[in-house]
Amino acid sequence: MYFRDYDGVYLTEYYDDKPDLNSADPVTVTAGATTTVNAELTPAGVISGVVTAEGSGLPLANIDVNVYDAATGSYASGDNTDGSGVYRVGGLAAGGYKLRFYDYDGAYLTEYYDDKPDLNSADPVTVTAGATTTVNAQLTPAGVISGVVTAEGSGAPLTNISVSVYDAATGSYASGDYTDGSGVYRVGWLAAGSYKLRFYDYSGVYLGEYYDDKPDLNSADPVTVTAGATTTVNAELTPAGVISGVVTAEGSGLPLANIDVNVYDAATGSYIGGDDTDGAGVYRVGGLAAGGYKLRFYNYSGVYLGEYYDDKPDLNSADPVTVTAGATTTVNAELTPAGVISGVVTAEESGLPLANIDVNVYDAATGSYIGDDDTDGAGVYRVGGLAAGGYKLYFRDYDSIYLGEYYDDKTSLASADPVTVTAGATTTVSAALARGGRITGRVTDADSGAGIAGVSVRADRQDGSTPYGSATSDANGYYTTTALYTGVYRVRFSPPKPYYSEYYDNFRYGDDFTPVTVTAPLTTTHVDAALRTGYFISGTVTGSGPLGGVYVTAYRGADSYPTSSAYTGSDGAYQLGPLDPGPYRVHFKPPDLHASAWYSGATTYAGATVINVTDDVTDVNANLTIGGRITGTVTGAGGKPLANLWVYVYPAGSVNSVASGRTDASGGYVTDPGLPTGEYQVKFSAPAGYTAEWYDNRSSQAAATVVSVTAGVTVTNVNAQLASYASGTITGTVTAADTGLPLSGWVYAYNSKGSSVRSVYASGGSYVLNYLPPDTHRVRFSSLPSPYVQTYYDGKPDLSSADRVTVTAGVTVTNINQEVPVGGTITGTVTGSGPVPGVYVYAKRVVGGWNTKSTYTGVDGTYRLDGLLAGGYKVQFSPPSPLIGEWYSGTSESAAQIISVTLGATTPNVDATLTTGGFITGLITATDTGAPLPGAYVSVYSTTGSYIMGYIYANRDGEYQTPGLPAGNYRVYFNVGPWVFYLPEWYDNVPPQTVKLTVTVPVSGVTPNINAALDRGGSVSGWTYSGVTGQPLNSVYVAAYSAPIYSYVGYVYSNNWGFYQMTKLPGGSYKMYFSRNGYKPQWYDRAADFASALTVTVSAPNDTPDVNAYLRYPYDVYLPLVLRGAP
Known part of the structure; x- marks a missing residue:
């Protein structure tokens, strides 16, 4: 039962004292009897007040007053003001409320109490039970736009024309109206300011336009509105053209209903409008400007074939239809049964x-x-x-x-x-x-054992190319993959923060993993993962306030690899990780006019503060300042705008871009992020057929004009008109030699020097290689679907033997067609005591070793290597431990039998029977921390120094296990992998240059505890500069040689900012060598040879810094000054 006081003096309730029907107590009624139900109503609160006009103070009638719950925003109640401007809203429970005042006539601006623009910012009003809260409001007079819309030519008023008003500054919709029978419209509720108007006829009889006779919002003329005044804006609409017709069935001539008819601009291909045919097959598309159009007819039911007018397969080939203003063009169509x-x-x-x-x-x-x-x-x-x-x-x-x-x-x-x-x-x-197999398991926290939700699990088949399986762990960490084919899989776990990804079973990197066998339709269970957490760097980025959308990147110390990145949230906060221990630099790149920066506050990599991560690091904050920007336009021949081109900004003389922009449809660009005050050079990338250049019309950075930028200021008119170059085109088809069907794949053109100059994807077997410079070119067809092989034109196996295609400027060379042969195939079976799944099988071409193929054996031990070029191959089998790997018919590569492969043929029975051997296990840790070094790897050598096997990776616990080895004595080498600050060594704690201990492996079983604790090495670091510009120089080859005896030790390259750090150096003396293409090589410090180079001393585990190099051009010559005519 429901009790309501229409006067609002008491609160509404349901029996017995319940707030709604669902919770109300039921009352039982008996036939012929009276059931007594009494109720006590609680006094309600009331909000009342007077609404008046701002300025005059006159009361305002018919103002709509709405009351909302302050906490939830839900509508509570409302009233309209009477002739005295008075309103009263009763029936309110005690609590907080917000009020909205709205004038239906649009003569006054809407507001929320107290003088607020929206509900969120409105001031709450407190209501007390049994009491009246007074809330008055003064409404600001609104501006009004009104006018008459008529037909151009006749001047007749137009009814039902939609008039929309937009804020001129933001483009946001403000309000609108429809014209009445006299063509009159009136739009109120407008604050003083500037607006733009759109007039649109939904009937399509007249063309839409923006005021005053403009085609779009950007070009529309603004209209000024004054508070309390009416601005008159009239419009004359131009009669539109119409396309209409009947769609029938080919053959029967019966009309077709519900055919979708779409109209496109013939010049641009842009969609203009459309209609569906009625029961008589008739359609009508109005609102068309005079001009050319193309039409598409489509049957959604699929009973009839779609087509473009007139009976064309696509938009490009469709016949254009001419439309005249105020006239109807008839276009009929007959659709073919599908x-x-x-x-x-x-x-x-x-x-x-x-x-x-x-x-x-x-x-x-x-x-x-x-x-x-x-x-x-x-x-x-x-x-x-x-x-x-x-x-x-x-x-x-x-x-x-x-x-x-x-x-x-x-x-x-x-x-x-x-x-x-x-x-x-x-x-x-x-x-x-067929029902598929599945993989199931649980993902947990390695420390607590608790399940981890939201872990993405992916299973990739290693013995075939069928689709992968996937899953996401549930709230308790359990997962079940999607359906899987019978096969051998690599399983990866990609968790949310703060956990590291890993591969099953307990491997951090995908180079090593434990294969998982699936036999459909059975489920492989207990493929579990215990994930570890890493360290994090976090902070907040601000400008004038919190900055969202800032791209934050952590660069790892020695190689400056971008290890982790994230965007700041709306509060400016970010978190990077998980991260390994080590040194990092953090960069902040904003999406707006704020300038990029390095932590803390540096504008260059060289000035960045190095963060040494040994635990979570907080408060790595940045306060970014406003920078300058560069704008301009990029055009081509004849001033044609060039869209979608990148424009890059470099500090003068630097090889590192610090800002960029992309041209729009008009060729205009704006760079971001902001630029600190300084001097810059601008590079314009080029589309095919054009030549890239530097500002201002320069061919190189060295010759580029410098652009001066001041923070907070926009530099305009940094324009470019790119030069086109004379070019020709090669076209053709790619088909399968055995079936004649088209093949999709990549097609490459190489010039007479053997350099790749152009590539294109041959979708559906057809390709066009355009913008080729005049030359003799060779064409390669690759990345083809299996079992087809890479081929050079015309049917040649390699670049050197490929037929030349002469390209002339302005000429298209057609019919450079290629039939691609089926490759050769090698198949076989790998067994031990039975079939062996998960064996890595590798085929190496004896001549032209680049054409290699690999796969894994399946559940039944079989494998298939297809898509092979004709020639001789050697096949290697690398099994899981403790089986012993081998080459086909040989224990080593040199002894392996060469297998002959013929195009289109299968070489079968390349089998292997593997035996069990002994194996080595151990643990790799860091001497200084005792922590495991996952990803460090082991190589095994014979006692004479012959390489046996390598890249046996340590898992997340630092543990490794070799594949099977024949009984004998071996030497074990430990390499650091990603742990570049540690030193490699031989077992047992022997430096690389000294005598190595041997490890004895039995016929079967394990040789355990072949462990390594790697010492932290020293390093040499420095900067490489251009000796011409003084700017950092990247990609400089830096090599270390031991001193005083000339012996090569290792090399690195300087990073994008010219910094290098040569790690893994034992304590001692070294000499450093620097070289880069286009520059004269040198030894430190600016020495010409090893003998005259300065010696650099390294004291492990410390870094020797500031070993810098300044490279000059090889043609720089310094001559004594000679004065002509001197005595």
């Missing part, structure tokens, strides 16, 4: 129909996607709208319980069986899907 593919999808094991199976249809010739449908509850699908021809189908289970397949039971689009479709007929194609 073919249909339909069928039933069932479960292979039960025959039951499967719902929600996605069926995709592809063009059999080009591989292009055509259309799709989902099966219904009966497993039925139907894909219509198909032209007569060949198609291929793919069936995919959205729920990922069943394995996807191509028709008929194929694993790839290339191998799928084509289906023939006939116009007007239905082709039946059914499929039975």
Whole structure:
């Protein structure tokens, strides 16, 4: 039961003292009897007041007063003011409320109490039970825009024209109205200011426009509105053109309903408008300006083929239609009956129909996607709208319980069986899907054992190219992957912060992993992961306030690798990590006019503060200042705007870009982030057919004009007109030699010097290599679907033997077609005591070793290497421990048998029978911290120094285990991997240059505890500069040689900012060598050779800094001054 006081003096309630119907107590009524239900109502609060006009103080009638709950924003109640401006809102519970005052006539501006623009900023009003709270309001007079809209020429008033008003500064919609029968409109509620108007006729009889006779909002004339006054704005609309017609069925001539008709601008291809045909097949598209248009007719039901007018396949080839203002152009169309593919999808094991199976249809010739449908509850699908021809189908289970397949039971689009479709007929194609296998497990915190939610799990098949499986861990850390084919998988765990990613089982990097075997439809269980946390750098970025969207990057010390990055939130806060211990520099790049900076406050990498991370580091903050910017326009020949080109800004003489911008459709660009006060040089990238240049029309940075920038100021008119170059074109097709079907892949053009000058993707087998400089070119076809092999034109195996294609400026060389052969194949089986899955099989071409292939054996121990060029190969088998790896028919590469491979043929039975050996295990840690060094790796050598095996990575606990080894004596070498501040060594704690201890491995079983504690090494660091400009120079080759005996030790390259750090150096004396292409090499310090170079002393584990180099051009010559005519 519901009790309500219409006067609002008491609060409404449901029996018995309940707030709503759902919670109300039920009352039982008996026939013939009276049930007594009494109620006590609580006194309500009231808000009342007077609304008057600001300035005059006159009361305002018919003002709508709305009351909202201050906490939730929910509407509570409301009232309208009477003739005296008085309102009263009762029935309010005690609490806080907000009020809105709205004038329906638009003569006064809307406001929230007290004089606030919106509900969020409104002042709350406190209401007490049984009492009246007085809230008065003074409303500001609004401005009004009013006028008459008429037809151009006749001057007749136009009804139902939409008039929209936008804020001139922001473009935001402000208000609007429709014209009445006299063409009059009136838009109130406008604050004083500037506005723009749009007039639009939804009937399409007249053209829309922006005031005053402008095509868009940007170019519209602004209109000034004054508070309390009416601004008159009239408009005359131009009669529009119309396209109308009838769509019928080809053959029968019957009208077709619900055909979608779209109209496009013939010149730009932009969509203009559209309509659907009615029951009589009639459509009408109005509101068209005089000009040329193209039309598309499309049947969503798929019973008829879509087409472009007049009977064309695409927009480019469509016939244009001319439209005249105020006239109707008739365009009819006859649509051809389409073919249909339909069928039933069932479960292979039960025959039951499967719902929600996605069926995709592809063009059999080009591989292009055509259309799709989902099966219904009966497993039925139907894909219509198909032209007569060949198609291929793919069936995919959205729920990922069943394995996807191509028709008929194929694993790839290339191998799928084509289906023939006939116009007007239905082709039946059914499929039975097999249930997939799965991987399940749990992801936990390595320290606490608690489950981790939201971990992304991905399983990639290593013995084939079928789709990967994926999952996300639940609230307790458990996961189950999507359906998987039978095979061998690598499983990766990608967690949210603060955890590190890892690969199963307990490996940090993907170079090493424990293979997981799946046999469909069975589930492989207990593929678990215990994840570790790393350290974090965090802070806040501010300007005039918190700055959101700032891109923050942490660069690791020695190699300055960008280790972690994040964007600041709206509060300016960010967090980087997880991070390994070590030195980092942090860079802040804002998305606006604030200038980039390094922590703390530096403008250059050299000035950045190094953060030594040994724990979480907080308060790495930045306060960014406003910078300057550069703007301009980039055009081509004849002043044509060039869009989507990048413009880069460099400090004068520097090789590092510090800001950039991208040109828009008009060729204009604006750089960001902001630039500190200074001198800069600007580089303009170029599209194909044009030459890149530096400002101002210079070919190199050395010759570029310097642009001076002042913080807070925009430098304008830094323009470029790029020069085009004479070019020609090569076109052709790529097809399969065995089937003649088109192949998609990459096509490359090489000039007469062998340099790649242009590449393009041949989608559907057709390619166009344009903007080629005049020359003799060679063409390569690669990245083709398996089993096709890379080929050079015309059917040649390599670049040196490829046929030359002569390109002349302004000429297109056609029919450079290539039939691509099927590659050769090697197959075999790897066994031990039975089939061995997860064996890495590697085929190396004896001549031209770049053409290598690799795979893993499957569950049954078989493997297949296809897409091989003709020639001789050696095959290596690398199994999991403790099996012993080998080459085919040989224990080493030199002894391995060469296998002959022929194009299009399979070389079978390249088998291996592996035996179990002994193996070595151990632990790799850091001497200074005792912490494990995951990713450090082990190599094994014979006692004579012959390399046996390598890259045996330590897992997250620093543990490693070698593959099987024949019984014998070995030497074990420990390399640092990513831990560049540590020294490699031989077992047992022996430096690389000294005598190595041997490790004895038995016939079978483990040789344990071959451990290494790596010492921290010393380092040499410094900066490489251009001796010409004084700016940092990147990519300088820096090599260290021991001194006084000339012996090469190692090398690094200077990073993007000219900094280098040569690590892994034992204490001792060294000499440093510097070189870079285009510069004269030198020894430290500016010495010509090793003998005269200065010696640099390293004291491990310390760094020897400031070993700098200033490189000059090789042609710099210094001569004595000679005065002509001197006595």
